Amino acid sequence: MSQHDSKSLEQIRKAREEWEKARTEGEAKYPNRSASFTTWSDMEVPMLTTPDELEGFDYLKDLGLPGEYPYTRGVQRTMYRGKLWTMRQFAGFGSAVDTNRRFKQLLSMGQMGLSTAFDMPTLMGYDPDSPRSKGEVGKCGVSVASIHDMETLFEGIPLGDVTTSMTINGPAIVISAMYFAVAEKQGVPKHKVKGTLQNDILKEYIAQKEWLFPVKPAVGLVTDTIEYGTKHYPGWNTVSISGYHIREAGATAVQELAFTLADGLAYVDDCLKRGMKIDDFAPRLSFFFDVHNDFFEEIAKFRAARRMWARFMRERYGAKDPRSWMLRTHAQTAGVSLTAQQPYNNIARVAVQALAAVLGGTNSLHTNSMDETLALPTDEAVTIALRTQQVIAEESGVANVVDPLGGSYFVESLTNKVEREALEYIRKIDEMGGMVAAVERGFPQAEIANSAYHFQRQLETQTKVMVGVNKYQMQEPKRTIPTLYIDRSVEQKQIQRLAELRRSRPKQAYEDGIRKVREAAQTGQNLCGPIQEAVAANATLQEVCDTLRGVFGIYREAGSF
């Protein structure tokens, strides 16, 4: 590192050579447990890193101070001394009434922000009474088909006082319009509406696979929402560029990082093409990463992500506002790492992952509940997950120091390596013409499928160990923890509620609303305004989405594997 001059580096190198000789000569008392040691993503790690391996490392250029470019050490000067990360547990199931109750429970337990999970039909832009929704209503999240559901969801929760994150992508433009309309009804001024719309459609084609329209018009909708949010909702994070789903689908840490940043670059490019100015919209772009099993690999990923994004924004796009350079991120512990076997072990996994997210400098965190591989989490499991964060925040002491791992020879060299490999992927994607083109030719999809298969093979051969799954298994009683069960009555109730809405709404206003949406889509206008008008006039989610499908068409993926 830069604190070592070349003379002392030479001495270190010599000492290291001697040490290597001593280490490899003769019979070792404890030979290596394995021929090679790799991260969870199969990246080789050294036994030891010494300062000579970081030659050329420039503290101010590569790390800088916290809250300063390139933000490797964190986006805030005081980090968690000033403000703890936001503890934000993702919740949503059944009807809006059920989820509203869970929201209030979480707020009363000290959670700081809300995060909404929607059910599959909502994510795909179908109403509960569509034949495509059969069996899915309220199962994986809350069912929201109209502004009435949205109102119920936030009943008794003043939207000017909480920040709300919404995991919705394909129909994000419609769902956010409903949210804004409810805030307006509550009398909340626009600048006080705060939260985050996931609204990252590229990662849907890549990994999460809940899409509505072909890629290009879908990206156009994202740009619409960025443009509209920038103009009217200054406290709203217009997109949460998400690596989480990419990782969960099987990507490595490097792939997650590279594809996520490349998605972000694609949105930036589309906004610029529309004539927006980088410093007007870039400060409201936010990120969302997975935090997986391999402690240091994850920490390195978060640190590299901040540095890479800052440099892209400043060097590639000439952004001048420091807020444009900052990668602010939410993190969630890895759902795929949880095991149905010996489920209480998941509490330990989540704690380790959460600690990595905190040491990686995340701005917000969701900790998974131990029972999530079995079903949606119970109240008790959610409480333990939140308490895990509170233990880290209040008891472990890690929140008292900014980036305590900064300067660790190993962590810095791993951060460099993760960055180098991710940049190589981004170079490839740039060569293809950017992420939209790469997605259309299936590049990231194929890379992820390969990694997922490779990992599964490693599990089969015990090259990678999952405790309780392929090692340390034991006989277990049938089911050891209680689970939450969503029954079909939710579906029936939602269908009735919708039928009632269709019967009672004034026909003219709703039809006008839909007509204006169609016209705006046909003429390429920003769709946010017309959609907000339509949903306020009680147009349902699917009615708006079908109108857009009629103009844009639908997306089909080739069933390759």
Place this chain on the structure above:
Amino acid sequence: MTQKSTIRVLVAKPGLDGHDRGAKVIARALRDAGFEVVYTGLHQTSEMVVEAAIQEDVHVIGLSILSGAHNALVPDIIEGIRKAGLSDALVVLGGIIPEEDFDFLKKAGVSMIFTPGTSLTEVVEYIRSNAPVRT
């Protein structure tokens, strides 16, 4: 001696859930094990799955559901398949399936349910030994 034909497997993703990691990994493993594999792709209605199964005249139908919609979708698919005359096809299911649903699904005609943590070998071996023999 009659020649045993290659086992043909349809890997299907019924319903709206987009979690295809497991389905794709399984599809590859079955192909690597020497089976003939057809993958439907995502977001299939029950009718689409039945049609694909008939068209490909498969021995085995592997359904992957992680959204919780299994109780609604699986019986429809099995009924469709039986009605269309594929009465001997083996139906297996994978995904997030709570144990309290196992009985219902088995009664509906699912012969095996694979939950998270199942090894590829286990799946391959099960299909190899239980797929119907057609001559």
